[in-house]
Amino acid sequence: MPAPPPETAAQTTAPTTLALATPLRAALGERQAGVFTRAFGHRTVGDLLAHYPRRYAQRGELTALAELPPGDDVTIVAEVLRCDKRAMRQRHGSIVEAAISDGTGVLTLTFFNQAWRANELIPGRRGIFAGKVNRYKGTLQLTHPDYELFDEASAPDVESWQSKPIPIYPATSTLASWKIAKVVREEVLPKLGHVDDPVPEAVAREHGLEPLDAALRGIHTPATDTDWRRARDTLRYQEAFVLQSALLLERERLRETAATARMPVADGYAARFDAHLPFDLTADQRAVGEQVEHDLAQAVPMNRLVQGEVGSGKTVVALRAMLQVADNGGQSAFLAPTEVLASQHLRSIAAALGPDLAAELMPTLITGRLTAAERKKALLRAVSGQAQIVVGTHALLNENVSFFDLGLVVVDEQHRFGVEQRDVLRSKAATPPHQLVLTATPIPRTVAMTVFGDLDVSTIAQLPTGRQKIESFVVPLAEHPRWQNRIWERAAEEIAAGHQVFVVCPAITPKEPEEGETENPIDEAADDSRPLTPVATVEQTIEAVRDNPVLQGVRVAALHGRMSADDKDAVMRAFAAGALDLIVATTVIEVGVDVPNASAMIVLDADRFGVSQLHQLRGRVGRGSVPGLCLFVTNAENGSLARERVDAVAATLDGFALAEADLELRREGDVLGSDQSGGRSSLRLLRVARDGAIIERARADAAAVLESDPHLADHPALSAAIADRLTDRTRDFLARA
Numbered sequence: 001m002p003a004p005p006p007e008t009a010a011q012t013t014a015p016t017t018l019a020l021a022t023p024l025r026a027a028l029g030e031r032q033a034g035v036f037t038r039a040f041g042h043r044t045v046g047d048l049l050a051h052y053p054r055r056y057a058q059r060g061e062l063t064a065l066a067e068l069p070p071g072d073d074v075t076i077v078a079e080v081l082r083c084d085k086r087a088m089r090q091r092h093g094s095i096v097e098a099a100i101s102d103g104t105g106v107l108t109l110t111f112f113n114q115a116w117r118a119n120e121l122i123p124g125r126r127g128i129f130a131g132k133v134n135r136y137k138g139t140l141q142l143t144h145p146d147y148e149l150f151d152e153a154s155a156p157d158v159e160s161w162q163s164k165p166i167p168i169y170p171a172t173s174t175l176a177s178w179k180i181a182k183v184v185r186e187e188v189l190p191k192l193g194h195v196d197d198p199v200p201e202a203v204a205r206e207h208g209l210e211p212l213d214a215a216l217r218g219i220h221t222p223a224t225d226t227d228w229r230r231a232r233d234t235l236r237y238q239e240a241f242v243l244q245s246a247l248l249l250e251r252e253r254l255r256e257t258a259a260t261a262r263m264p265v266a267d268g269y270a271a272r273f274d275a276h277l278p279f280d281l282t283a284d285q286r287a288v289g290e291q292v293e294h295d296l297a298q299a300v301p302m303n304r305l306v307q308g309e310v311g312s313g314k315t316v317v318a319l320r321a322m323l324q325v326a327d328n329g330g331q332s333a334f335l336a337p338t339e340v341l342a343s344q345h346l347r348s349i350a351a352a353l354g355p356d357l358a359a360e361l362m363p364t365l366i367t368g369r370l371t372a373a374e375r376k377k378a379l380l381r382a383v384s385g386q387a388q389i390v391v392g393t394h395a396l397l398n399e400n401v402s403f404f405d406l407g408l409v410v411v412d413e414q415h416r417f418g419v420e421q422r423d424v425l426r427s428k429a430a431t432p433p434h435q436l437v438l439t440a441t442p443i444p445r446t447v448a449m450t451v452f453g454d455l456d457v458s459t460i461a462q463l464p465t466g467r468q469k470i471e472s473f474v475v476p477l478a479e480h481p482r483w484q485n486r487i488w489e490r491a492a493e494e495i496a497a498g499h500q501v502f503v504v505c506p507a508i509t510p511k512e513p514e515e516g517e518t519e520n521p522i523d524e525a526a527d528d529s530r531p532l533t534p535v536a537t538v539e540q541t542i543e544a545v546r547d548n549p550v551l552q553g554v555r556v557a558a559l560h561g562r563m564s565a566d567d568k569d570a571v572m573r574a575f576a577a578g579a580l581d582l583i584v585a586t587t588v589i590e591v592g593v594d595v596p597n598a599s600a601m602i603v604l605d606a607d608r609f610g611v612s613q614l615h616q617l618r619g620r621v622g623r624g625s626v627p628g629l630c631l632f633v634t635n636a637e638n639g640s641l642a643r644e645r646v647d648a649v650a651a652t653l654d655g656f657a658l659a660e661a662d663l664e665l666r667r668e669g670d671v672l673g674s675d676q677s678g679g680r681s682s683l684r685l686l687r688v689a690r691d692g693a694i695i696e697r698a699r700a701d702a703a704a705v706l707e708s709d710p711h712l713a714d715h716p717a718l719s720a721a722i723a724d725r726l727t728d729r730t731r732d733f734l735a736r737a
């Protein structure tokens with residue numbers, strides 16, 4: 001007898017008890033499972049159960065029923081007040097109109113040619129209603145809403161009906177909230193067998209957590225608010241614990257691989273470099289330098305993140321690390337996020353090395369824009385080991401690029417590179433190379449722990465002495481439209497004094513923001529305080545500058561990502577050499593560009609940028625012997641969230657304080673994004689901005705568990721949860737936040 005096809009088997013023999021790993025189609029049947037997979041990517045029972053309610057509704061909760069905005073999709077818990085069925089006057093057919101109320105307002109439901117609705121929508125029945133609000137003849141109504149009426153038997157008295165929280169799920173047009181609730185409540189939870197809890201019992205007891213099984217029931221079918229709160233706390237902790245365990249495990253895994261130790265050499269390149277350094281290293285540079293020196297000398301790969309303000313001298317620290325590796329015959333790859341930065345790094349590295357060391361170490365540039373001949377030469381230098389230092393962009397990741405002995409990978413500006421890209425570069429070494437990640441974006445401790453939890457973190461907090469002060473001002477055009485021209489007068493004054501000026505715009509041409517470059521980490525949809533006026537563009541601004549009488553004779557140029565690498569480079573060089581007075585740019589200049597004579601940074605439509613971007617932009621001035629001036633020009637209204645962000649940046653120069661303030665300002669649209677689609681890998685209940693204490697506790701607990709059981713041999717449930725949750729996509733997603 002031929003065996004039935006496996007699909008059929010799955011459909012017909014629904015298991016009587018479900019586990020988290022049970023395929024959804026085995027639990028719900030092919031058709032219904034398909035609906036969940038298409039809507040949310042759910043594939044297992046565990047995926048569905050991790051689709052937590054977004055919030056819990058209660059009768060009377062939506063107080064301003066009468067003020068519901070037309071056009072919005074709403075979900076309302078309410079009671080049917082009355083219901084009328086009548087024939088339509090103009091056309092053939094019937095119309096059912098029901099009025100519902102949540103106790104504070106009234107809304108009309110309208111159904112055409114569905115007379116049977118009147119049999120269901122009996123006055124006094126309560127339920128949950130969803131649809132798009134529209135206005136008809138002065139009243140608000142929902143046309144053909146979805147609804148589910150509560151079972152009167154299960155809600156016998158008004159009291160319990162009023163207090164019972166109703167889960168509201170992230171829903172789609174094909175899968176309404178209560179359909180999800182119903183499936184979870186009726187088809188999944190009753191059959192759910194024992195679930196293994198990734199949080200060890202001792203840890204759970206210490207924090208007063210519920211068993212996972214109870215928490216899943218509590219979050220989906222709470223009888224009281226206390227139920228879901230308790231469940232949520234348990235699941236939130238669990239999320240933090242699994243994530244931290246995963247990160248720590250990853251860190252251990254890297255440590256278990258062997259790397260080539262690169263010992264400090266007494267009178268090698270590094271020593272020669274130090275001897276000719278034109279300044280004293282700051283105490284922080286020295287301390288971080290020693291950590292790095294120590295890490296490099298180990299036979300396990302270094303995995304260190306160095307964070308420090310723009311201009312704090314991270315590059316020098318990285319260069320000294322590269323020299324220590326070179327002292328042992330190893331090569332270093334320095335990965336920069338843009339062509340402009342890569343060529344600037346190459347120039348400044350060559351300059352810092354001086355002619356002798358540069359000749360010996362042969363720092364070499366590899367970008368996508370080299371000519372065929374240049375490229376061939378550069379590749380040859382890398383593969384032969386002649387070039388001890390190779391600087392480049394993403395082009396370094398190209399499969400044609402190989403090294404003789406790659407010992408160290410330095411990644412500048414972590415945020416632009418994903419984990420996978422770092423891995424590609426790492427794979428170019430025979431043994432895993434050491435890795436140093438530099439970031440000028442100060443990262444609050446809990447974010448570092450969550451996003452870079454597998455790295456060791458060092459901080460350069462102090463700036464080299466003798467740094468110029470930077471004054472920041474908000475120019476609020478909403479309140480003071482006339483200040484517009486004052487901006488250009490200030491620019492002219494700086495230029496007259498022999499200095500140079502950056503002007504930054506959010507876009508290149510009208511209506512076409514530069515891809516990735518006006519990227520704002522704030523959830524745009526959530527921020528309606530953003531003015532709707534068109535944003536300043538490079539093209540228009542450069543015209544305005546040229547036509548402005550106060551800027552007569554000023555040498556100006558544009559700089560943006562749509563220019564060829566050569567053109568960008570030429571503009572940057574001319575500006576650095578003082579042959580240009582003013583450049584109008586996009587955020588291509590955000591990171592790392594170093595022009596000591598630049599004294600003013602004018603950011604137009606500053607509210608279009610994120611807090612850290614603004615701070616980075618400000619860091620472009622005050623780098624030499626002249627004090628810096630930073631003007632954040634904005635049309636955002638005083639008191640709007642957009643304006644608050646700009647004000648926050650202007651109020652302090654302390655990047656760490658700003659990073660914390662940024663977290664606060666992000667409120668709901670939190671750092672890690674709020675992925676309501678419920679895909680497999682996003683953080684669900686954990687909010688880095690709010691849950692710092694939980695994250696720290698979870699990390700300590702996870703460390704203790706791994707200490708006693710490094711391979712989680714005795715913690716199979718934790719091991720499985722890690723395998724399930726921590727995908728590279730999560731990491732990339734987190735790293736980009």
Ligand code: ADP
Nearest residue numbers: 279280281282309310311312313314315316464
């Ligand atoms: P970062 O990469 O952190 O933005 P850089 O390493 O590019 O900073 O340093 C910025 C500038 O400061 C460079 O011109 C560098 O030569 C200089 N610099 C670095 N460290 C010191 C120091 N300890 N004292 C004085 N100048 C320094």
Ligand code: MG
Nearest residue numbers: 311314315592
């Ligand atoms: Mg730098």
